[in-house]
Amino acid sequence: MAKEFLIPNWETIDFEKYFLPSVAIDTVIFGVHENALKVLLMQYKYTGAFALPGGLISRDENLYDSAQRILTDRTGLPQMYLEQFFTFGDQGRSDPHFLKQILAAKGITLPKDHFLFRRSISVGYYALVDFTKVIPKPDVLSETCQWYDLIALPALIQDHTQIIAKALETLQEHLDKRLIVFNLLPEKFTMAELQTVYETVLQSKLLRTSFQRKMVNLGILEKVEKKHTGKAHKAPYLYKFLSRK
Amino acid sequence: MAKEFLIPNWETIDFEKYFLPSVAIDTVIFGVHENALKVLLMQYKYTGAFALPGGLISRDENLYDSAQRILTDRTGLPQMYLEQFFTFGDQGRSDPHFLKQILAAKGITLPKDHFLFRRSISVGYYALVDFTKVIPKPDVLSETCQWYDLIALPALIQDHTQIIAKALETLQEHLDKRLIVFNLLPEKFTMAELQTVYETVLQSKLLRTSFQRKMVNLGILEKVEKKHTGKAHKAPYLYKFLSRK
DNA sequence: ACAAAAGTGTTAGCCTTACACCCATGA
DNA sequence: TCATGGGTGTAAGGCTAACACTTTTGT
Numbered sequence: 001m002a003k004e005f006l007i008p009n010w011e012t013i014d015f016e017k018y019f020l021p022s023v024a025i026d027t028v029i030f031g032v033h034e035n036a037l038k039v040l041l042m043q044y045k046y047t048g049a050f051a052l053p054g055g056l057i058s059r060d061e062n063l064y065d066s067a068q069r070i071l072t073d074r075t076g077l078p079q080m081y082l083e084q085f086f087t088f089g090d091q092g093r094s095d096p097h098f099l100k101q102i103l104a105a106k107g108i109t110l111p112k113d114h115f116l117f118r119r120s121i122s123v124g125y126y127a128l129v130d131f132t133k134v135i136p137k138p139d140v141l142s143e144t145c146q147w148y149d150l151i152a153l154p155a156l157i158q159d160h161t162q163i164i165a166k167a168l169e170t171l172q173e174h175l176d177k178r179l180i181v182f183n184l185l186p187e188k189f190t191m192a193e194l195q196t197v198y199e200t201v202l203q204s205k206l207l208r209t210s211f212q213r214k215m216v217n218l219g220i221l222e223k224v225e226k227k228h229t230g231k232a233h234k235a236p237y238l239y240k241f242l243s244r245k
Numbered sequence: 246m247a248k249e250f251l252i253p254n255w256e257t258i259d260f261e262k263y264f265l266p267s268v269a270i271d272t273v274i275f276g277v278h279e280n281a282l283k284v285l286l287m288q289y290k291y292t293g294a295f296a297l298p299g300g301l302i303s304r305d306e307n308l309y310d311s312a313q314r315i316l317t318d319r320t321g322l323p324q325m326y327l328e329q330f331f332t333f334g335d336q337g338r339s340d341p342h343f344l345k346q347i348l349a350a351k352g353i354t355l356p357k358d359h360f361l362f363r364r365s366i367s368v369g370y371y372a373l374v375d376f377t378k379v380i381p382k383p384d385v386l387s388e389t390c391q392w393y394d395l396i397a398l399p400a401l402i403q404d405h406t407q408i409i410a411k412a413l414e415t416l417q418e419h420l421d422k423r424l425i426v427f428n429l430l431p432e433k434f435t436m437a438e439l440q441t442v443y444e445t446v447l448q449s450k451l452l453r454t455s456f457q458r459k460m461v462n463l464g465i466l467e468k469v470e471k472k473h474t475g476k477a478h479k480a481p482y483l484y485k486f487l488s489r490k
Numbered sequence: 491a492c493a494a495a496a497g498t499g500t501t502a503g504c505c506t507t508a509c510a511c512c513c514a515t516g517a
Numbered sequence: 518t519c520a521t522g523g524g525t526g527t528a529a530g531g532c533t534a535a536c537a538c539t540t541t542t543g544t
Binding site: 452454455458459462471473474475476477478479480 | 505506507508509513514515516517
């Protein structure tokens with residue numbers, strides 16, 4: 001339910017009947033491409049404002065499942081690594097300015113205190129995805145849904161810049177503790193690629209030789225075969241993640 | 246506002262006017278007493294059911310401030326160490342059974358789909374307090390507000406047992422990373438007392454000599470004076486936490 | 491053969507584990 | 518002086534930083 005629910009008559013639909021009021025979900029979708037950490041953002045229709053993918057929680061849906069659904073809608077992936085990281089609830093954070101503008105441009109007018117305009121708490125989830133497998137898809141409010149480099153983000157609506165910052169912080173803390181990097185990579189990868197992901201996420205340079213040893217010593221990598229790049233140097237090995245140790 | 250707001254006419258008060266619907270806060274208040282980790286629980290009137298302190302979010306209040314207010318109401322402390330740890334949003338988690346029973350016993354009848362009976366998401370905060378400074382105070386729904394040993398908790402309503410488990414898990418992760426143990430202790434304490442707190446929180450024995458060195462090497466402790474216990478052994482030093490390094 | 495990148499060896503330092511030992515205290 | 522608990526010394530092991538070195542590849 002609710003997948004492309006938002007398309008029909010805004011004026012007549014009873015949002016309260018299907019969705020929980022005053023709560024929403026915002027998602028930060030991380031992907032790696034060309035040695036850079038990327039985030040999936042939507043650009044709103046008419047206004048050109050940038051925002052994180054997000055959505056409402058169905059009354060008959062668990063919170064986690066809501067996040068999963070929203071992420072599937074935007075990425076096309078049936079499932080992905082997904083983690084709740086923080087809930088944002090400052091008073092000033094809900095600013096219906098852009099939504100009102102978009103609806104006005106569509107010729108839709110809703111009452112001032114409409115469900116969609118009221119203050120809401122937002123539960124933040126971050127997702128790690130294989131960049132190459134994602135097919136970004138805008139929602140009804142947005143013109144585009146595209147990857148943006150984390151170090152060159154456009155201005156975002158509301159508190160979405162802070163939400164991304166907090167997501168990154170959490171990801172950095174989780175990176176070593178849980179073994180989750182592999183969600184950002186294709187099945188097979190070189191040690192250099194793995195290191196680059198670490199470096200872009202942690203935003204710091206790591207020693208090549210120490211990194212190699214550390215990863216190998218974790219005992220979760222399997223050497224697969226050599227990858228001949230055609231370059232004038234030793235061919236690197238490809239590694240695979242051992243799913244269950 | 247909203248402090249003892251819940252006392253008067255349940256039937257006539259417009260909850261939606263003052264509080265956000267479908268969101269609540271639950272708090273896990275940790276304290277240490279007699280070498281044991283304790284949690285503050287309320288016991289509901291009439292039903293005898295046990296629950297975590299919690300409450301609603303005022304429309305004009307930041308999320309964090311709501312949690313602070315709820316905690317001040319239950320402990321009497323104007324402020325305390327406070328951290329958001331998770332947001333719980335499974336469908337089945339809201340069970341208005343006990344609330345309905347209590348209201349029925351009071352002779353209050355509210356419509357079946359009343360604000361207070363609907364499914365809600367709950368934002369979890371944990372607090373660390375100095376046990377000796379807390380003056381527990383029940384809310385309007387509860388008969389008592391008391392400390393319970395973490396390893397001998399009574400059965401709790403809804404998903405409150407899981408909420409406590411998640412809070413403890415988070416506290417364990419934060420214990421070494423942030424320097425927060427001191428919120429559970431009085432100003433001056435012996436190394437043995439500090440170690441006991443670590444052991445009860447982490448639920449594992451630690452080596453006395455290594456622990457001593459580790460704590461001292463952190464450089465955040467100040468040796469104050471000796472504490473003569475009257476026991477037949479060397480008097481331990483009292484230590485103080487250096488607030489800002 | 492040579493440059494460039496991948497991989498291995500080696501040493502030093504730090505932190506933890508483990509346990510031995512000394513110190514202070516009141517019975 | 519002895520039992521008890523507090524505090525320090527010391528050695529082994531694991532992990533990381535730092536850097537030297539070897540290996541493999543295509544030009």
